[in-house]
Amino acid sequence: MPAPERIPPRGLTATELLLKGELTVRGRVGGASNAVLYCSVAYEGEEAACVYKPVAGERPLWDFPDGNLAQREVAAYEVSEATGWGLVPPTVLRDGPYGEGMCQLWIEAAPEAALLALLDAEEPGEGWKAVGFAEVGEGGTALLVHADDPRLRRLAVLDAVINNGDRKGGHLLPAGDGALYAIDHGVTFNTDDKLRTLLWGWAGEPLTEEALAALERLTSQLAEGAPLAARLAELITAAELGAVRERVAALRTSGRHPEPSGEWPSIPWPPV
Incomplete structure (x- = not known):
């Protein structure tokens, strides 16, 4: 999927864009056990690609009976930011086309990087x-x-x-x-x-x-x-x-x- 332009450096943070922007579903990411939607998010002329995982599309897990998976995704981002390492892409909890869910900035991986x-x-x-x-x-x-x-x-x-x-x-x-x-x-x-x-x-x-x-x-x-x-x-x-x-x-x-x-x-x- 072609990614929309990354966020221009005009003062709006990635989390602000994810929270305030209008979500448009562009497609579905395959191979996931839960609903993972590829979207664009736009606000005041700025646009970026993101992933939206609605709570309604989550598959219940027997060993995670409390809360939902979207909240844990956001919690992982908050802890990552607190370490100062920035290992998790900007991630927020927000309403979307299919209800509340996790919204995360899309990251294009470098294919030549072998880990x-x-x-x-x-x-x-x-x-x-x-x-x-x-x-x-x-x-x-x-x-x-x-x-x-x-x-x-x-x-x-x-x-x-x-x-x-x-x-x-x-x-x-x-x-x-x-x-x-x-x-x-x-x-x-x-x-x-x-x-x-x-x-x-x-x-x-x-x-x-x-x-x-x-x-x-x-x-x-x-x-x-x-x-x-x-x-x-x-x-x-x-x-x-x-x-x-x-x-x-x-x-x-x-x-x-x-x-x-x-x-x-x-x-x-x-x-x-």
């Missing part, structure tokens, strides 16, 4: 981190690896904080300007340990100083009465907000990337 690979090898090699061996058909296996990339490492920390239950390769969008964005955060913030991801390459390794500083910022912003805490309280349950605080505290105490618990499949299926 994942399957190797016919026992070790990942320089610049890569091993995830594990994967079946590749007819009884064969290959080593699944991801890039040893600081942007992915930040995302691994964010996923641990929001308890992302579905970090697949197709959710990674490296942009042409060098930024990395991540999408599809509907199955997050559960009170139970649901972390499933392709980014296990740093499991058990010490967190970077940058990550520890971001976790410290989150601690203060998640305090009772702080703006982030107040915003999350509008989007997820009180128990889920408490679990976010506990995960941040646990990461700061351990000082290490989490490891698979063994009580839940650690890698999503399909992985891409």
Whole structure:
């Protein structure tokens, strides 16, 4: 689908455009279990492409009985912004052609940027981190690896904080300007340990100083009465907000990337 022009630098922020603009549905994004609509959003002469996921098009999930997936997408954006890393595209909750839903700025991924690979090898090699061996058909296996990339490492920390239950390769969008964005955060913030991801390459390794500083910022912003805490309280349950605080505290105490618990499949299926 051809994307409308990106937002001109005329003072209107992306979130303001997403909230105030008129949504026009241009098509449907295939391959998703829930309704994902490709739209344009226009306001006062400015226009951008976006994704609109109406709550009415969500498939109920047995393990996410509280709230809706759209609110969790917005909550993931709010936490990403609080870290200072900007890993989630601007995302808002708003009314649209099919009722309330999540609206997120469309990101065009750079096709040449390689973040994942399957190797016919026992070790990942320089610049890569091993995830594990994967079946590749007819009884064969290959080593699944991801890039040893600081942007992915930040995302691994964010996923641990929001308890992302579905970090697949197709959710990674490296942009042409060098930024990395991540999408599809509907199955997050559960009170139970649901972390499933392709980014296990740093499991058990010490967190970077940058990550520890971001976790410290989150601690203060998640305090009772702080703006982030107040915003999350509008989007997820009180128990889920408490679990976010506990995960941040646990990461700061351990000082290490989490490891698979063994009580839940650690890698999503399909992985891409």
